[in-house]
Amino acid sequence: MISAEIQSFIPIVLKACVEASEAIMEVYETDFDPSMKHDGSPVTKADLLSNSIIKLALEKTGIPTIMEESINSPFETRKTWEHVWIVDPLDGTKEFIKKNGEFAVCIALVYQNQPVLGFIVSPANKEIIFGGKEIGVSLLDFDQIDQAERWKVVQPKTTISTPLKIAGSRSHHSGSDLKFNESMRELFGEVEFIKMGSALKFFDLALGKADVYPRFAPTMEWDIAAGQAIIEALGGMVVHAETNQPLKYNKENLYNPYFIVKTKPILERLKK
Template identity: 70%
Template structure:
């Protein structure tokens, strides 16, 4: 199967993100209940309503989906899919429950196991970040979704921040981070940290207010696939810690390996 026509999907996906975000915020502003999934992770009415809206919208593309809040097809079926949507209808449920605003909607298009288009929407900020193969990374407000003439592509920064800005998780930490941080100090000098929940960190990475994001704790494919497409469209990378190869998707096990996200400026600096 040839590369899909991503351009034709953009209006569908952007509108789905707006609709899902509005549904999420309606729940966010109430005293909502939460339940626990079999793995112990929390789920709310907002997760499920966002999931239903996005699933229905993506039916228009006639492509299969992998989503956090549905029972996904077995690998024997999935491995035959050349092209698939990978979706997290509410990334950062723990932050949503804490009501700190650090949650997003993530939608990625994967072709031959590579993430080729990604969209990340912040319901609180009413902003959408998107980009991919042949699609310039762009950040727009919700009210610009149908005003393509106002879209201005992001220009990747040429230089790293000083001090180097390392993005990290609000809720997940690991001992491996300190070793990585020391390597960054050895190379770049002084470092500072930006702590944020969810894939909201990719806004900082794409817009140049963060330089690198190491992740030495578990994530799933739907957490990172959208961000990878966006960062790669800006000349950055999302690579496996051990192999230094780009992450791949629609694997038998949907758990990601540990990885590091680097902006183009960091990659260029490390080449010197």
């Protein structure tokens, strides 16, 4: 549900997206030293700066947050929240460290455990894609955040690519990927693989450059909540790999199950 009040939050989030991205790119241009978190994943000054900027901005909305680089509230508190922002201030830190440009900022608004509004930002390309079922999806450059008339309306993908384009992770792979890819070959014939770091894969999926994205490796809610809101707004789905049900958010355990992102034409083909 996106009320008029929540629509009024869009300018706040867009501004935060740009400010966080600028802070990220300032660090990107330096010889920064990453450190390791307790779970063995890397973190940089850019992650923490972006986290602080976005957290401060979202406080203006009065809606609580779940953020990768913050100490989050216990589930006993979180489970009472009807709305919550779920944020990855720098998705793709490994790619950021490699300096290949394949990193993103992800911000999602979740209502009753389902994402209703998502923002994915490419700091390196200075682009934002955002949307939800009730408002559609828009693509814009950083210098257009105050010029809605210049935003590009993203239309749902209508055909399956030939060959079928499968989006995949730059840094994470598993044996289940091979089984999935073979099943896609049996259904659709020739396939082509598009490797991309971070949530930037959702840009490709939303803009028709990829058809499907399987993920059989660990991810967290903040990695894909924004992407699910955008893909659902375009008629697709992000589903549990085993149950085929949409993913839920603000769970007690913030890890996602293995999932598959299906664009609208893939869903329509699989229903036949």
